[in-house]
Amino acid sequence: MSAAAAPTDPLALDFVAFAVEAGVLRFGEFKTKAGRLSPYFFNAGLFDDGAKLGRLAEFYARRLLASGLEFDLLFGPAYKGITLAAAVSIELARLGRNLPYAYNRKEAKDHGEGGTLVGAPLAGKRVLIxxxxxxxxxxxxxxxxxxxxxxxxxxxxxxxxxxxxxxTERAANGEMADAEHSAVQQVQRELGLQVVSIATLRDLLHYLSAQPDTGPLKEGLAAHLPRVQAYRERYGV
Structure with missing residues (x-):
C-alpha cells in the first residue's frame, strides 16, 4: 500500500506537523545507531520549553486514553523518560485520570531513601513505560x-x-546484521508488551506527500519525500 493510499490518523499527522514546526523532526542526512544514513532525525530532547513539552504531553495523553491500554503507573527510564513521565502524568490528571509516576536513577543512591527508584511505589501496579x-x-x-x-x-x-x-542484531562473529523485525515488533513479540506510538514513519510519509513545494515553514518539505520513501523501502518492515 502506498503512503498516499494508507489510512490517515489525524492525531498522528498533527503530531508530525508539530514536531516539524518545533524543529524536533529534521531532514537531511543523519547517521543512526545502526550505522544507517537516515534522511530524517527525531530528537525529543528539543522539546525544550514549557509550551512544547506541554503540547507533547497532550499528544501522549490523548493517544494513551484512546488506546484502551490498562495501566496504574507511569515509569520514565532515565534520562528522557523522567521528564516525559512527569509531563504526561500532569496532562492525564488534567484530563481526569490522576495516576502516580516513578523513574530510575542511573546510579544507586547510598544515602537518604537509597536505591535507584524514585517516585511512587511500584509494588502491585500495572506499569506503563x-x-x-x-x-x-x-x-x-x-x-x-x-x-x-x-x-x-x-x-x-x-x-x-x-x-x-x-x-539490527549482532551475529556470532561480531558483525551487525538486519533483524527480521523492527525494534518495536521485537518488544511486542519477545517481551509480550503492547507498544503505543503517537505516530509512525508511515504517518511522516503521509505528511510529506501532502505538503506543497513552497510556503511558510513548509518550503521544500515535499522534496524530502523521495528520500524518506526510499529509506522506508530499503529498511522498512
Missing amino acids: IDDVISAGTSVRESITMIRAAGATPVGVTIALDRQERA
Missing part, C-alpha cells in the same frame, strides 16, 4: 527488570515515533 523512541529495546528491557524486581507488572510501552524499520 514511557520513552521517546525504541531503538534497540535495551532501555525497555532494563526497565522491565527494575519493574519486576519492585513487585510490579510491566504492561506496555508508549513512544512518540515508531521508525518502522528493521532492527
